[in-house]
Amino acid sequence: MKPAARVIYSAATIALGCAEAKAEPERAQRDAAEVRAERTLAQMTQEEKIQLLHGTMPLFIPAAKRAPGMPVGAGVIAGIERLGIPPQYATDASLGVSNIMDMRKGDVATALPSGLSLASSWNPALVREGGRMIGSEAVAKGFNVMLAGGVNLVRDPRAGRNFEYLGEDPLLGGVLVGAQIAGVQSNGIIATIKHFALNDQEIGRSSASVEMDEAAMRESDLLAFQIGIERGNPGSVMCSYNKVGGTYACENRFLLTDVLRRDWGFKGYVMSDWGAVHSTEALLAGLDQQSGEMLDRKRWFSTELKPKLVDGSIPMSAVDTAAKRVLWAIYANGVDRTEITPKTIDYSRNGEVALQAAREGTVLLRNEGGLLPLAGSVRSIVVIGGKADLGVLSGGGSSQVVPVGGFRAVEKIESGPAATFARRAWGGTPPLDALRQTFGNAQVTFVDGNDPTAAAAAAKAADVAVVFATKFATEAEDQPDLSLDGQQDALIAAVASANPRTVVVLETGNAVAMPWLAKVPAVLAAWYPGQRGGDAIAEILSGKTNPSGRLPVTFPAGVDQLPNPVLPGSDLPPPSKDDKASYGLQTNSPPFSITYPEGSDAGYRWFDRKGEKPLFAFGHGLSYTSFRYSALKAKGGRTVSASFTVTNTGTRKGADVPQVYVTLPGKARRLIGWDKPLLMPGESRIVTIEADPRLLASFDAARQRWVVTSGKVRIEVARSAGEPVLAARVSLAAQTIKP
Numbered sequence: 001m002k003p004a005a006r007v008i009y010s011a012a013t014i015a016l017g018c019a020e021a022k023a024e025p026e027r028a029q030r031d032a033a034e035v036r037a038e039r040t041l042a043q044m045t046q047e048e049k050i051q052l053l054h055g056t057m058p059l060f061i062p063a064a065k066r067a068p069g070m071p072v073g074a075g076v077i078a079g080i081e082r083l084g085i086p087p088q089y090a091t092d093a094s095l096g097v098s099n100i101m102d103m104r105k106g107d108v109a110t111a112l113p114s115g116l117s118l119a120s121s122w123n124p125a126l127v128r129e130g131g132r133m134i135g136s137e138a139v140a141k142g143f144n145v146m147l148a149g150g151v152n153l154v155r156d157p158r159a160g161r162n163f164e165y166l167g168e169d170p171l172l173g174g175v176l177v178g179a180q181i182a183g184v185q186s187n188g189i190i191a192t193i194k195h196f197a198l199n200d201q202e203i204g205r206s207s208a209s210v211e212m213d214e215a216a217m218r219e220s221d222l223l224a225f226q227i228g229i230e231r232g233n234p235g236s237v238m239c240s241y242n243k244v245g246g247t248y249a250c251e252n253r254f255l256l257t258d259v260l261r262r263d264w265g266f267k268g269y270v271m272s273d274w275g276a277v278h279s280t281e282a283l284l285a286g287l288d289q290q291s292g293e294m295l296d297r298k299r300w301f302s303t304e305l306k307p308k309l310v311d312g313s314i315p316m317s318a319v320d321t322a323a324k325r326v327l328w329a330i331y332a333n334g335v336d337r338t339e340i341t342p343k344t345i346d347y348s349r350n351g352e353v354a355l356q357a358a359r360e361g362t363v364l365l366r367n368e369g370g371l372l373p374l375a376g377s378v379r380s381i382v383v384i385g386g387k388a389d390l391g392v393l394s395g396g397g398s399s400q401v402v403p404v405g406g407f408r409a410v411e412k413i414e415s416g417p418a419a420t421f422a423r424r425a426w427g428g429t430p431p432l433d434a435l436r437q438t439f440g441n442a443q444v445t446f447v448d449g450n451d452p453t454a455a456a457a458a459a460k461a462a463d464v465a466v467v468f469a470t471k472f473a474t475e476a477e478d479q480p481d482l483s484l485d486g487q488q489d490a491l492i493a494a495v496a497s498a499n500p501r502t503v504v505v506l507e508t509g510n511a512v513a514m515p516w517l518a519k520v521p522a523v524l525a526a527w528y529p530g531q532r533g534g535d536a537i538a539e540i541l542s543g544k545t546n547p548s549g550r551l552p553v554t555f556p557a558g559v560d561q562l563p564n565p566v567l568p569g570s571d572l573p574p575p576s577k578d579d580k581a582s583y584g585l586q587t588n589s590p591p592f593s594i595t596y597p598e599g600s601d602a603g604y605r606w607f608d609r610k611g612e613k614p615l616f617a618f619g620h621g622l623s624y625t626s627f628r629y630s631a632l633k634a635k636g637g638r639t640v641s642a643s644f645t646v647t648n649t650g651t652r653k654g655a656d657v658p659q660v661y662v663t664l665p666g667k668a669r670r671l672i673g674w675d676k677p678l679l680m681p682g683e684s685r686i687v688t689i690e691a692d693p694r695l696l697a698s699f700d701a702a703r704q705r706w707v708v709t710s711g712k713v714r715i716e717v718a719r720s721a722g723e724p725v726l727a728a729r730v731s732l733a734a735q736t737i738k739p
C-alpha cells in the first residue's frame with residue numbers, strides 16, 4: 001500500500017494551499033505592489049487617475065482610431081505611457097479566448113470543455129493547467145486581462161449560464177475557480193472572478209433582486225468566492241448585473257466593501273459587468289472600474305464623475321483609492337512586464353490540454369450489464385443525431401470560443417434575449433470521425449436522427465447504437481424545462497426500443513431529465529466537451545480511457561424536486577422586443593424578487609434536507625474498474641478529519657474520487673473534501689481529508705462570526721452525496737472564526 005504523499009484536494013489546504021503555492025518571488029511581487037502603486041499614484045494627474053476607472057469596448061472604436069496593436073475583445077482601458085502603466089486589454093472568458101460575434105475575423109482559439117465539465121474532473125491541477133493554457137493564448141493574442149473564472153453556484157438546472165460555472169458546491173467551486181485563476185495569472189496577466197454575487201439565473205438578470213439572509217449567502221455563494229479568492233488571488237472581481245437585497249451588486253456596499261474588503265482583505269479592483277453600473281456613487285460603495293461604459297445609461301465613472309469631484313459630492317480620495325487598486329493588481333501580477341505583442345500559438349499542444357480536460361470531465365452515469373467499454377470485436381455501430389458528424393455543441397454567449405478548425409455548423413437564434421449576440425454552434429473533432437478512427441475494424445455509419453423511425457431501423461440493423469443528444473444553453477436566457485431540445489427524447493426512446501445495446505452521449509449545459517432511462521443501459525454526460533471532446537468520447541466508449549468524472553451538480557428527477565419548481569421570473573410576461581436587458585443594458589422589464597427556499601443548502605444539500613432521491617446524485621460517476629473504501633479513522637476536535645484506504649479492486653487502472661461529507665446536527669450533508677487517487681489494479685492508497693472549519697460552522701450574522709457548535713457530528717466517506725460507504729461519529733469543539 002502506498003501512503004498518500006500529500007492531501008491535494010482536501011479543504012484543509014484551502015488556507016495552506018494558497019500560501020504554499022505562492023512562490024517567494026510572487027509573494028515579494030505582491031508585497032512590493034503596494035509600494036509601487038502608492039508611488040505611481042503620487043505622480044498621476046486627476047485625468048490620468050480617472051482614465052484607469054472606465055473602459056470602452058473596442059468594437060465601438062473605429063478601426064482607424066484604435067491604438068496600434070489593440071486587440072478586439074471585450075474591453076479596453078487606455079494605458080499611461082509616461083508612467084509605464086500598460087493598457088488593459090480584456091478578453092472573455094473561462095473556456096478559452098472567446099470571440100463573440102467573430103470580432104477578430106477568422107480567429108480561433110483552443111476551446112476547453114465547459115465549466116461543468118472542468119468541475120466534473122474534481123481535479124484542481126487539471127483546471128489550473130487549463131487556466132494556464134487559455135491565459136497563454138490570451139497573452140499571445142495581445143490581451144492582459146482575462147475575464148475568467150465564473151463561480152456562481154448552480155441552484156437551478158434551468159439557469160442558462162450554469163455551463164460556464166463550476167457546480168453547486170461552494171468548496172468544489174471555490175477550490176477549482178482558485179486553481180483556474182492561478183493558472184490564468186501565471187502568465188503575468190489579471191484574472192477576474194465573477195459574477196459577484198448571486199447572479200445565479202439569467203431571467204431578470206438586470207432587474208431582479210435576490211433576497212437572501214446574510215448567513216445563507218455567506219455559507220453558499222459568498223463562500224465559493226471567498227475560497228476562490230483565497231486560493232487564486234485574482235487581480236479583479238467582477239460585480240454582477242442583479243440586485244442583492246434591493247441594491248445593485250455593482251453599488252452594493254455590503255458586498256463590495258464590508259464583505260470583500262473588510263472581511264476578506266481583497267486588495268485588487270472591482271470591475272463592473274458590461275452594462276451593470278447605475279450611478280457614480282457606486283464608486284463610494286466599492287466599485288473601482290466601469291467596464292464597457294457605452295452599455296450603461298451614462299458614463300458614470302468619467303463624464304458624470306468629473307463635476308462631482310468639482311462640487312465635492314465625490315471626494316478625490318475615492319478616485320485615488322480606486323486607481324490605486326487597479327495599479328496594485330497590475331503590479332501584483334507583473335502585467336506591466338508582460339509582452340502582449342502577438343505570438344504564435346502551439347495549438348496542437350494546447351489541444352492536448354483540452355483533450356485531457358474532456359477525458360476527466362466526462363461522467364459515466366450508467367453502465368448496466370457492463371455494455372461499456374464497447375468490445376473491440378463490435379462489428380457495426382450506428383451513430384445517431386447531435387450533428388455528431390460535424391462536431392460537438394458549445395454553450396452560447398460571451399464565453400463561446402471559436403475552436404481551432406472553426407465552427408462546422410452554426411444556427412442563428414431566431415428570437416429572445418440571446419438572439420443579438422449568441423449562437424448555437426458545433427465544432428471540434430466530430431465524434432463520428434473519432435469513432436471511425438477508434439473502431440477501425442467496425443462499420444461506423446451515421447444517421448442524423450431527424451426521423452426517429454429511420455433512426456430506429458438503422459439501430460436495429462447495427463450491433464450498437466450511440467445517440468448523441470443535445471440541449472443548448474446560453475448566456476442571457478434560461479431554459480423552460482429539463483427536456484432535451486426538440487424531439488430527442490422520443491428519438492432516444494425509439495432507438496432504445498429497436499436496439500437494447502443503446503448508448504446515449506449527452507451534450508448539455510445542465511442536468512437534464514431522462515424519461516427513457518430505464519430502456520437505455522449506458523449514458524455518458526459529456527457536457528459541452530470542447531474541441532477535443534469527440535476524441536475523449538471515443539476513447540471512453542472504447543475503453544482506452546477509463547472514465548473518472550463525477551457530477552458537480554445533482555440531476556433531479558423532475559422540476560418538482562427543485563426548491564423553486566417554477567423558475568423565478570419565468571412566469572412573468574417576456575421582456576418587450578426592444579428590451580435589451582438581455583445583454584446588460586438598462587432594462588424596462590419590471591423588477592421582481594428572486595428567493596431561494598434552499599438558502600445555503602443549494603443542490604445536494606436541499607435533496608438531503610428534503611429526503612428526496614435525485615435521478616443522479618452530486619458526486620456520482622462510474623468507472624470501468626471498482627474501488628473499495630476501508631479502515632476509516634476519524635478525528636474530531638477543532639476540526640474533523642478522516643483517513644481511509646481506497647483500493648482498486650477491479651482489473652483496470654483507474655482514478656477514483658472518494659468524497660468526505662459531514663452532517664452536523666439538524667443540518668444537511670456538506671462536502672468537506674475529496675481526493676483523486678489514480679490506482680493500478682490491486683493497488684491501495686491512504687487518503688486523508690481535513691475540514692476547513694468554516695464548513696463545520698454556521699454563519700452568525702449578528703456576531704459577524706462563523707460559529708462552530710460543540711457536539712457529535714457524522715463523517716462519511718462516500719462515492720457520491722447519495723452513496724455513503726463508511727461512517728463514523730466524532731465530537732467537535734466549539735469555536736468562532738472571523739469571517
Ligand code: BGC
Binds near residue numbers: 074092398
Ligand atoms: C457577461 C460577462 C462578460 C462581459 C464581457 C457580460 O455580458 O456577463 O461574463 O465578461 O459581458 O463580455
